Amino acid sequence: MIAPARGNPLPEWSTLTFAFTETDYIVRAEGDASREPVWETGRIEPYGPISLSPAAAVLSYGVGIFEGLKAFRREDGHVQLFRPDANAARFQRSAERLSMAPFPVDLFLSAVDQLVDANRRFVPPPGRGSFYVRPMQHAVEARLGFGACHELAVTMYGSPVGAVGAKSEAIRLQAVERARVAPGGTGAAKAMGNYAGSVHVAGPAREQGFDDVLYLDARTLTNVTETSGANFFVVNRAGQLITPPLDDQILAGVTRDSVLTIARDELRLDVQERPISIDEVLAEAGEAFCTGTAWTLKSVDEIAFRDRSVRFPGREVRDRLWEIISGTQTGRRVDTRGWTRLVPEGASRR
Numbered sequence: 001m002i003a004p005a006r007g008n009p010l011p012e013w014s015t016l017t018f019a020f021t022e023t024d025y026i027v028r029a030e031g032d033a034s035r036e037p038v039w040e041t042g043r044i045e046p047y048g049p050i051s052l053s054p055a056a057a058v059l060s061y062g063v064g065i066f067e068g069l070k071a072f073r074r075e076d077g078h079v080q081l082f083r084p085d086a087n088a089a090r091f092q093r094s095a096e097r098l099s100m101a102p103f104p105v106d107l108f109l110s111a112v113d114q115l116v117d118a119n120r121r122f123v124p125p126p127g128r129g130s131f132y133v134r135p136m137q138h139a140v141e142a143r144l145g146f147g148a149c150h151e152l153a154v155t156m157y158g159s160p161v162g163a164v165g166a167k168s169e170a171i172r173l174q175a176v177e178r179a180r181v182a183p184g185g186t187g188a189a190k191a192m193g194n195y196a197g198s199v200h201v202a203g204p205a206r207e208q209g210f211d212d213v214l215y216l217d218a219r220t221l222t223n224v225t226e227t228s229g230a231n232f233f234v235v236n237r238a239g240q241l242i243t244p245p246l247d248d249q250i251l252a253g254v255t256r257d258s259v260l261t262i263a264r265d266e267l268r269l270d271v272q273e274r275p276i277s278i279d280e281v282l283a284e285a286g287e288a289f290c291t292g293t294a295w296t297l298k299s300v301d302e303i304a305f306r307d308r309s310v311r312f313p314g315r316e317v318r319d320r321l322w323e324i325i326s327g328t329q330t331g332r333r334v335d336t337r338g339w340t341r342l343v344p345e346g347a348s349r350r
């Protein structure tokens, strides 16, 4: 039996944004790399503060990672997740990059099922948005000096978030002569520290009316990489869909992979994963868009760089991709790739 929660109020579905709403339950699992098995199964707890030693390594050294994925309510009322196995695999890769014992994929999937099932009433109606799941893994061991930690914890919470519709507004980016992460650093992991430093860079751009910054490659300060939290694509005048290749500075987005798969297999586009310079983007692209779980697929209307500003009027490729991806996520389209996972009714009571 799960302990009864406070029963937080449901949000107004029509006004949902990406703002956080408190739900009823979280999931917690403890790990200890000095025992076998390392990880316990996740358990449901009422939503509320979690306690940590003030000496927990995550608090001083940022030994923590996270994920973001979404659950959608279908027209038939069932709730399904989009590619949770891909997030589970990335959660493991991120943990390993931070020298933490990886959380097993089956435990990740059942913990997400439990979380979504326990908070099912917070999953918005079809077309009104989705339920965003935030899994995190932290080194909770009390230690003064830094080093690999045995004592770990996985915590998952969720929040209903708003729909980003087909007509979502295009965004403005400022390309900056800065890198998001260091070469050879943790850029390919979804590590806490990658995000802490980017607020300082994106903040001034936001004050000037941009939605985010577009970072350049740390080694060359020439090629584009990604924004603070989304991958970047362009379509050039020859109709080629181009995105920078995965390396130590780019997070392997699940949406990025979904876009590449659909573009190749279904839309039969000429897809290129290759370095692309900011000069080529500004000179050759007719369409640009960003991809991520939170942002979904956002058309880029304008990129400013140094004293130039270029507009990108194209929307076609983004719109075709979004139709297929959002249709699959919400169950309007048949899932031919096994990308969706039904959240079993009662998963949180097992």
Ligand SMILES: Cc1ncc(COP(=O)(O)O)c(C=O)c1O
Pocket: 068, 190, 226, 227, 228, 229, 230, 231, 251, 252, 253, 254, 255, 256, 291, 292, 293, 294
């Ligand atoms: C730095 C960064 N790049 C790209 C993405 C997009 O990844 P995904 O499509 O898996 O959400 C994210 C979000 O997780 C991110 O934080």
